[in-house]
Amino acid sequence: MKLLAQFLGASAVLLALSGTSHAQQARPVEIRLGMSTFMTGAASVLGAPAKAAADMWIEDFNAAGGIDGVKLKPTWIDEGQGADKFLSDYRRLAQEPGEKVMISAISSGYCNALAPVAEDLKVVNILWECSTEKVLEDRRYKYVFRTGPNGTMEMVAAVLQLLRTKPDFKTIAVVNQDYAWGRDSWEVFRNTLLALKPDVKIVAELFPKFGAPDFSTEVTRLQALRPDVVLSTAWGGDLDTFLRQASQRGLLKNSQFILPLADSSLERLGDAIPPGVIVGFVGDGYFADPEYANDPETRAFVQKFKQRTGAYPNFAVYHMIQALKATTGAYKHFLADNGGKWPSAEQLATTLRGSEYRGLSRPIRMREDGQALQGQLLGITRKDPSQAFPLVGQLTFYPADIVAAPVGQKSVEWVKSLKPDLVQNAQIKRVGN
């Protein structure tokens, strides 16, 4: 009996000790960032600039002293190498000893797969680019966050922009890439549109293969159908090819195009995009946004990025910077609030949950379900003598509160409950003149 009591006492002491060591997290030498992006394959169109931006930002951040002296050390995983290899690399990095945060991934498929892994391993993971709303709606996570917008916000804002720009159209056709994002984004867009304008007729739903080299048949079919509006949520090379072929054959003259992800293609397409096309920014980062173009931090970043890569930042770049700033911001915030004490992964997650941060544009608020509330910027292309490619004017900002499904609700069901007066919501505001 005495032996048992001694044993219990000893265990209690040990437990208490381990408890204090848990609370007294030692300050690490460096923070390892497990970062993933597409470096190969078609999606490297988004991945490569984002990686360049991250490397550049981290370099500057470390040079300026890091987080109270602790530097960031990124390790990159290529998402282009296939799901098995990606997940094993991910697990390996997430299980390495030492202080680490995962900033992963672009692919919605990978995000769905890695979220439960990060939760199990109790590692903070930032879903930095993938847009699928499902990952955070299907399950509640403690360690998984998305620091950018989700597909629902992007699509609802796009429908609002369309209805405000061209309220009286009758027919619409869609040309989306045949994979998760192309399908899911159309589901949200369609349900939102039908809720806000029930008399619209959907005349064609085309899903050409991801990475298709030729869209002539789709263009021909659209020319024969003559829909009032053509929607495409494609991005990268696919969007470039589709738009070039559509524009060469005059399709853009006959139909109003709405391209919520075209921000990343404008610079390459030049004259292939005529004035009058609705374009979105997948968030609100735009180098020519009149409210932020002269913000010192944003301007310096855009200039440096342009110098280094030869291009203006696209939405993936803005999302990457948001992810990095949200993470480092949460560390700094915790350190400041706790007298320089270093946070555990759990404390970091708690700090992130209620945090407010800024990427390179308007402030963003992290919601309790790990989804960031970031407003959406959309506008209409116009020619501008200052650039060889179209700029976007008549910018409209849609605050996240009116385009995001509330916590605990599934997006597809929520958008069905939207009412037509949302189009005239007073919180929607014009940016610039």
Added chain:
Amino acid sequence: MDLNLILLASVDGVSYASLLFLISLGLTLICGVFGVINVAHGSLYAFGGYSAATLLAWLTPHTSSTPVMILALFVAAAVVGGALGMLLERGLLRFFQDRDPILQLLVTFAAFMVLEDLQRMIWGSTPVSAGDLAGRMGTVELGGVTFMNYQLLFVPGVALAAYAGLQFLLRHSLAGRQIVTVIHNREVATALGINAARVGTLTFALAGALGALGGALSVPMTSFVPGLGAEMIVTSFAVIATAGLGQITGALIAALLIGLSRAMVVYVLPELEVVMPYLMMVAVLLVRPHGLFSVTAARRI
């Protein structure tokens, strides 16, 4: 589906089939001579497109003449495709000549991956395209729908010319007849005094140029991104499997079949567009396991 739509779909089908045919042609030629599926052919397609785009971008400030630009497409394809094809044969496949065909396949796959990385090193991951060349040739109205002359007339014309030229070369020129002999039986051909090694290099150069031409012709219409080569090689493999390995006329028919069926299905059942080439392939192979145009092979002892 009315007659007008069938006409429209055929036009798209033919233009897609033309590109597919040009790429399959090189693939099937190598398959005939070496008995190996050259996976690296996909990279030749990509290199053809990228280098044509680079050449056009360089030319644009100097000239605005459309014929010069068209010529540039052919020159880029012939030089880059021919040289790379030769290099592949001389520098790599020659050393695996009499090895297991599976090993040869893996070697070409390795070459494909190396070339793919090389291409990323040179041209990066940003989509590359050759701007306005296709637009310069004008458009034509057909059944209320605008088509580009480039796509409607020029590309199919080049494909047909390549087909006719290759047939002529194989039947009536000395080098061509040597190729045919080597395809038929390498050993006998060597015994007859044909330099099989030289024929091999020649075939690879020709096939490389044809693959690169496919790329060069598509760069004014499409955007080249990393991974496009793999995309094309898979579809053109469906073409040559449908046609029967090493069959040139077969490749033409099979490319048309796949191109047309793909275009039609976009009107009727768009969901099936992606799998259409493979459905056609399976349908043909179920009836004729060696492809549409396979010939009875002589039994060798």
